[in-house]
Amino acid sequence: MNRTxxxxxxxxLVAVVGMAFRVSWNALRDVARAIGADHTAAMLYPFVxxxxxxxxxxATLVLTADARRFALRVLGTYTAASLVLNYVHGLVPALxxxxxDWGRLADWDPANWALVLLATxxxxxxxxxxxxxxxKVLHHRSPPTEDADESPQxxxxxxMAEQGESAPEPxxxxxxxxxxxxxVGFLKSTVALKPLPAIEPVPVRPASTVAADSTxxxxxxxxxxxxxxxxxxxxxxxxxxxxxxxASADWPDSHLTADRLRKTVHTSxxxxxxxxxxxIAERAA
Numbered sequence: 598m599n600r601t602x603x604x605x606x607x608x609x610l611v612a613v614v615g616m617a618f619r620v621s622w623n624a625l626r627d628v629a630r631a632i633g634a635d636h637t638a639a640m641l642y643p644f645v646x647x648x649x650x651x652x653x654x655x656a657t658l659v660l661t662a663d664a665r666r667f668a669l670r671v672l673g674t675y676t677a678a679s680l681v682l683n684y685v686h687g688l689v690p691a692l693x694x695x696x697x698d699w700g701r702l703a704d705w706d707p708a709n710w711a712l713v714l715l716a717t718x719x720x721x722x723x724x725x726x727x728x729x730x731x732x733k734v735l736h737h738r739s740p741p742t743e744d745a746d747e748s749p750q751x752x753x754x755x756x757m758a759e760q761g762e763s764a765p766e767p768x769x770x771x772x773x774x775x776x777x778x779x780x781v782g783f784l785k786s787t788v789a790l791k792p793l794p795a796i797e798p799v800p801v802r803p804a805s806t807v808a809a810d811s812t813x814x815x816x817x818x819x820x821x822x823x824x825x826x827x828x829x830x831x832x833x834x835x836x837x838x839x840x841x842x843x844a845s846a847d848w849p850d851s852h853l854t855a856d857r858l859r860k861t862v863h864t865s866x867x868x869x870x871x872x873x874x875x876x877i878a879e880r881a882a
Contacts, residue, residue: 618647624686631692631702632716649723650675656730661850664733671726678719841872
């Protein structure tokens with residue numbers, strides 16, 4: 598999505614959340630009055646419940662692993678608590694006019710005790726869980742990207758075709774040919790050896806000449822021929838994403854790295870980074 602559709606989507610979400618918070622405001626305010634809160638405390642009570650839900654949602658988007666699961670549990674718990682209090686507000690018409698007795702949210706005593714305990718424990722839980730979530734977010738560190746700084750060992754293990762370089766041609770300096778008689782002589786037994794003719798010494802070029810040759814710029818060898826490259830089946834981006842999705846289905850979020858995807862589906866580092874980002878986005882959705 599482009600920036601404009603994303604902005605419109607976020608604005609629409611903010612509008613929906615704001616209207617939902619306004620609808621839930623009356624219920625939570627009336628419940629707070631029923632449990633003995635004064636006017637100011639009753640006006641602030643909705644922020645205690647629905648506000649912590651928003652905080653837990655943001656923490657869920659930032660945290661990972663066990664911390665993220667903890668934030669999800671807090672979000673689910675406070676969502677369920679808000680739903681129960683809104684449901685009680687709809688069942689007890691006396692809460693709307695504020696004529697209900699203090700501490701009386703239900704006619705059945707066990708249910709009333711449970712509801713009063715729930716309504717009075719939410720502010721204390723907001724202090725505890727909210728502080729814990731903020732501490733986890735502040736101390737959270739993103740996992741290091743394994744693609745930005747690849748170790749020299751990984752780069753050296755790649756083939757020449759993957760690195761986009763051609764293999765340098767071997768250079769033979771001062772190669773002295775060995776006569777065939779000498780080669781055959783090594784294969785025979787030492788007893789049957791015959792005297793060999795003297796081999797004339799081969800003149801050796803001076804070291805200065807070799808040094809001068811070594812300083813010349815090496816000629817570019819060009820690209821590696823197609824027949825020398827490793828033949829791999831061409832996969833479309835959709836097929837590559839499906840293979841990566843099925844291979845990493847049981848991986849935890851901390852193991853979902855581009856380097857591991859690259860080794861698993863046998864692709865380049867650039868495509869592995871794109872696969873990692875797509876899979877993380879799918880899991881977050």
